[in-house]
Amino acid sequence: MRQRLALIDMGTNTFHLLITEVDENGKHNDFVRTKVPVRLGQGGISNGAIAPESYERAIKTLKDFRKQIDEYGVETVRAMATSMVRNASNGDDFVKDVFKQTDITVEIIDGAREAELIYFGVRSAGVLDKQTSLIMDIGGGSVEFVICNDQDIFWKQSFEVGAQRLMDKFFTQDPISPENVAAEKAYLTEKLQPLTKAVAEYRPVVLVGSSGTFDTLCDIDALKKGDTSRQQVQPAASVLALEDFYRIHQELLQKNHEERLAIPGMLEMRVDMIVLASIAVDFVLQKYNLQTIRVSAYALKEGVLQQALASM
Structure with a gap:
């Protein structure tokens, strides 16, 4: 039984997407490995909020990721957000927005x-x-x-x-x-x-x-x-x-x-x-x-x- 997974690492500087297919022996075959310089922290990290331009770039990138995820018929999507989102005053709003616009559920993980x-x-x-x-x-x-x-x-x-x-x-x-x-x-x-x-x-x-x-x-x-x-x-x-x-x-x-x-x-x-x-x-x-x-x-x-x- 093969399963396709998409893993998204939403870092403060870079967003990564890995789309891979896993077989029953745990062997995996990667289709997509990409990184995008979203710079989610730019202009906002020191003020504790995601700045509007960074917010836009992030949503746009995740929409692009969604297209690739759909193209490969992925069954399971895991998206992890880290430091910038967990500390931002508008982090929860951002996560809700991401779900609304891309149907991607984001997990905010602690350090x-x-x-x-x-x-x-x-x-x-x-x-x-x-x-x-x-x-x-x-x-x-x-x-x-x-x-x-x-x-x-x-x-x-x-x-x-x-x-x-x-x-x-x-x-x-x-x-x-x-x-x-x-x-x-x-x-x-x-x-x-x-x-x-x-x-x-x-x-x-x-x-x-x-x-x-x-x-x-x-x-x-x-x-x-x-x-x-x-x-x-x-x-x-x-x-x-x-x-x-x-x-x-x-x-x-x-x-x-x-x-x-x-x-x-x-x-x-x-x-x-x-x-x-x-x-x-x-x-x-x-x-x-x-x-x-x-x-x-x-x-x-x-x-x-x-x-x-x-x-x-």
């Missing part, structure tokens, strides 16, 4: 559930092993951290320190000033105190970057080395050498918008936020003395898929 689903997605990419890892998923609104191995979650928490929030706070000039880099790190030191405590207790040795920013860093790194294979097929699991990360990180700090946009592998939708995200990655590597970076192309929606497969 702990988001972290858990990210873990299952990352685990299915095959990047975890017996060693204790720290998963970091940088969204536009929140950043999820999970301390785990391939068997268990030891600790998890979501922090409202996503790249759009950091950008609104610290990206006042371009290239970013050294003072603002220092200010962002001081802010993270304060906000991530529960993580610092958990790291001292569980001692992770590997940083596992989940999707988004980390995918882009790997794309840039591969193209710098003349490797174009990622452009055709993105691997589920990758490794990013520490020195390669720092080479790209320094470049991101020194260049302005146009110069960053010209970096092969850069996505326009990440061109500014990646600066703040990269500073956060640097902070985590330094603060917690992590020497290895692995990258999972899978995240939340693949986690939902894993749970759907487990319940079949």
Whole structure:
């Protein structure tokens, strides 16, 4: 018995759609894997409401997703909304509107559930092993951290320190000033105190970057080395050498918008936020003395898929 599923991850920056067919053995065949830079948090995240233009873009994108879902005759649709919607004063109205205009029921998930689903997605990419890892998923609104191995979650928490929030706070000039880099790190030191405590207790040795920013860093790194294979097929699991990360990180700090946009592998939708995200990655590597970076192309929606497969 085959079943078609559509999984939608409505992030603060990007909306993802995965349409897949699952057979009775749990094998799945993906028909559609797409991401759209909706920027739901733009112009509103710091005021705690979805701004009108962002609202419009989101509805339009979900109408497009609906068309694709109908074209493929999908039986089950799961749509998850995260940080921006769960914190927005007009989040409930938005969810009602989405249902009215697209017939898509949106689940607003809390940070702990988001972290858990990210873990299952990352685990299915095959990047975890017996060693204790720290998963970091940088969204536009929140950043999820999970301390785990391939068997268990030891600790998890979501922090409202996503790249759009950091950008609104610290990206006042371009290239970013050294003072603002220092200010962002001081802010993270304060906000991530529960993580610092958990790291001292569980001692992770590997940083596992989940999707988004980390995918882009790997794309840039591969193209710098003349490797174009990622452009055709993105691997589920990758490794990013520490020195390669720092080479790209320094470049991101020194260049302005146009110069960053010209970096092969850069996505326009990440061109500014990646600066703040990269500073956060640097902070985590330094603060917690992590020497290895692995990258999972899978995240939340693949986690939902894993749970759907487990319940079949």
